[in-house]
Amino acid sequence: MITLKNVTLRRGARVVLDGVSATINPGEHVGLVGRNGAGKSSLFALLAGHLHEDGGEFFVPPQWCMAQVAQEMPETEESASAFVLEGDARLAQLQQALDAAQHGGDGMAIAQLHADLQDAGAHDALSRAQALILGLGFSPAQLEQPVSSFSGGWRMRLQLARALMSPSDLLLLDEPTNHLDLDALVWLEAWLKRYAGTLIVISHDREFLDAVTGVTLHIDNAQLTRYGGNYSRFEELRAQQLVLQQAAFERQQDKIAHLQSFIDRFKAKATKARQAQSRVKQIERMERLAPVLASADFTFTFKEPANLPNPMLAITDAAFGYVGDDGEQITILRGVSRSVLAGQRIGILGANGQGKSTLVKTIAREMAPLAGKVTEGKGLSIGYFAQQELDVLRPAENPLEHMVRLAKDTGADAAQSREQELRNYLGSFNFSGDMVRQAVGSMSGGEKARLVLAMIVWQRPNLLLLDEPTNHLDLATREALAMALQDFDGTVMLVSHDRALLRSVCEDFWLVGRGQVGPFDGDLDDYQRYLLDESRRLREAARAAEAPPAADAGRAPAASGREQRKASAQARQQLAEKTRPLRRELEKVDARLSQLAAEKEALEQRLATSLPPAEIAECGRALKACADEIEQLEERWLELSEAIEALQAQA
Known part of the structure; x- marks a missing residue:
């Protein structure tokens, strides 16, 4: 087990942990939380x-193998x-x-190493590695692409x-x-639930913590407290603890006030001086309880929109995508009508x-849009939070400069554009003091996200x-x-x-998939089941593509990674030709089907009017x-999907 006994940890002059003690048992899944x-x-x-x-004692079993990203x-x-x-x-x-x-021709060593490789799981190592890659959102076509060809994320x-x-x-x-993304997160969650070792995870996703952890360690004011249960249970226990702590503090304050009142009344009287001094010593001997210092959580509100066009926008038979470097249009979504x-x-799922x-x-x-129309309602005003905050932020500028430029670009009136008003506004998003002059490029990801939110709300x-x-x-944010x-x-x-x-x-x-955008009938639990089914299907397809021919099944694994990958690529190519x-x-x-759905919606709207x-x-x-045609095509869609899956299973 992992043990911390009176451990003190410093980073520079700052004390991060101050005499903390905790135990983590083998096989426990622990969430580490704190501001x-x-x-x-x-x-x-x-x-x-x-x-x-x-300071103190810290112990991790030396025989444990540790993994981290x-x-x-x-x-x-x-x-x-x-x-x-x-x-x-x-x-x-x-x-x-x-x-x-093999290079040295040592037959005994070769035989022993083949046995060791078998014990280490070499026979299915490649398929296990590829199952991890596919589960985390990669496509089968990306399995053999070089690592350097992928973006940072x-x-x-x-x-x-x-x-x-x-x-x-x-x-x-x-x-x-x-x-x-959500699909990869759901897969990771399922994988971690099956993990047999000791897991310690830091996350700000409460549902993820609830799903994969059964113990919570909370760091607060250089102290480390262990709670039995996941994050939701921790919140309940923590709230109860704070209530009890505050009640005990208030009772102690009442007692001190009562004792102090006696001291103040009788300390000058000779007949009561001894009793007054006794009460002074009683106060001094008390172990003072600290009040609950409720830190001010960050809160904000969106301003009421100036108007609400209805509909906000209408998308009609549109195609979405991008234009490649060679000028060719790459269509990702087509026939979108929403x-x-x-x-x-x-x-959007x-x-x-x-x-x-x-x-x-x-x-x-x-x-x-590459085709079709996106019709905006009159007075539409869009607030856009990009996945990469730096898409809309300038690293060399500070928050105040961002707000000044935003005020000019939007034509805000003079009262709103005054520097002090903008400073006050940024202060409401926790950008106070010198932070308004700090370059955005030096800020943390959370601070950048708060600045983008501030600009959108404004x-x-x-x-x-x-x-x-x-x-x-x-x-909290x-x-x-x-x-x-x-x-x-x-x-x-x-x-x-x-x-x-x-x-x-x-x-x-809305569900975005197979080049279409349509409604998703169900809740997030239904969607998670859908994602797990899709992930399972991809893993089975990859495993089937990697399965060795029957004649070679009895061979011991050898240094044939390149041959396996070549055979895998050939099998995928054959499968692609069959299913094309x-x-x-x-x-x-x-x-x-997309076209018919749009026609059906238009007919239903016509029937809703006076005709x-x-x-x-x-x-x-x-x-x-x-x-009738939709029903026939949906049946054909199922037949085609089953036929493709059958070919993948046979490959």
Whole structure:
């Protein structure tokens, strides 16, 4: 077990932990929580051996293998599969030893190393590594792409997969969900639930903590307190503790006041001097209880929109995507026909890479539609929170300069544009004192996110487009954002992997997938089941593609990683050729279904108006024909999907 006994830890002159004691038992899944700057990362560094205690005793069993996500950005031409596979250090060492034994012709060593490789799981190591990669949101086509070809966020996912690949007794995860979409988060959550070792995780996602942890360690005022239970249970126990602490403090204050009153009344009287002195000593001997210092949580509200057009916007038979470097149009979403009404709360769901951010950026006017129309309501005012805050922030400028420029760009009146008014406004978002002059580039991710929120609120939008707004926000700020969105009078369109935020804010859901945008009938629990089914299907397809031919099944694993990858690529190519005609037909069916859905919606809207009897009959016949064709195409869609899955299972 891990033990801390009267441990003191300093970072510079600051005491991070002051004489703390705690025990973490083998196999426990622990959530490490506390405000930003409380010392969570410092405790992690102590657990990982990067820092040493300044006092007390700290012990981790020396025989335990530890795994954690490396923070450096990998720069290598290795394939994603090979990079993650190397996370299993023992397997890599055995493989190197086998290479050396084969080079030296040592038959006994070769035989022993084959047996050791078998025991270390070499027979399915590649498929396990690729299952991790696919589970974290990569496509099968990306398995053999070089690591250097991926962006920073995707490389950090590969670092996470590499850490999960490593056999470990202790797994340390510091904000593992920051670079994940909801589909990858749900998969990681399921994986961690099955993890048999000791897990310690820092996260600001309350549903994630609730799902994967059963113990909570809370850091506050350099103290470390252990609570039995997940994060929600910790909140309950913590609230009860604070109530009891405050009640005890108030009782003690009443007692001190009573004793002090006696002292003040009788200390000058000779007959009562002894009793008064006795009460002075009684007060001095008391172990003073501290009051509950409720730190002021960050809160804010969205200003009431100047107007609420209805509908906010209408998308008609639109295609969304981008123009490549060669000038060719790359279409990601097609046949999109949706309306956004005043007051709607829309959660945008979809697997990674399906086009959620493309949809939001196009609505935000950051990109133009490739086809069709996006019609905006009169007076539409958009507040856009980009997934990467620096898309809208200038690193060299400070918060005050951002607000001054925003006031000029929006033509604000002189009263609103005064520097003191802007300073006061920034202060309401916790940018006070010298922080208003601090360069944005030197700020933390949470501070940048708060500045973007401040700029959005100041503009009084009536449509909020929020693309992963919680990535760098702590739990308190996430709660403040949820409360502000609940009270917002306008329309919200939200992309987020924070399920607590989605549950508390959104009433309708859109699903982005297979090149389409449509309503999702169900709640987030239904969507999580959908994502897990999709992830399972991808893993099975990858496993089937990697299965060795029957004639080779009895061979012992050898240094054949390149041959396995070549065979895997050939198998995927053969599978792609077999399924290509089916997929083309499936795309045509998808496109026709989207077209019919738009026609059906238009007919239903016509029937909702006052029409002559002849037109009502005509619309009714057209609506029935439309419904019949939709039913036939949906059956064909299922047949095609089952046929593709059958081929994948046979591959």
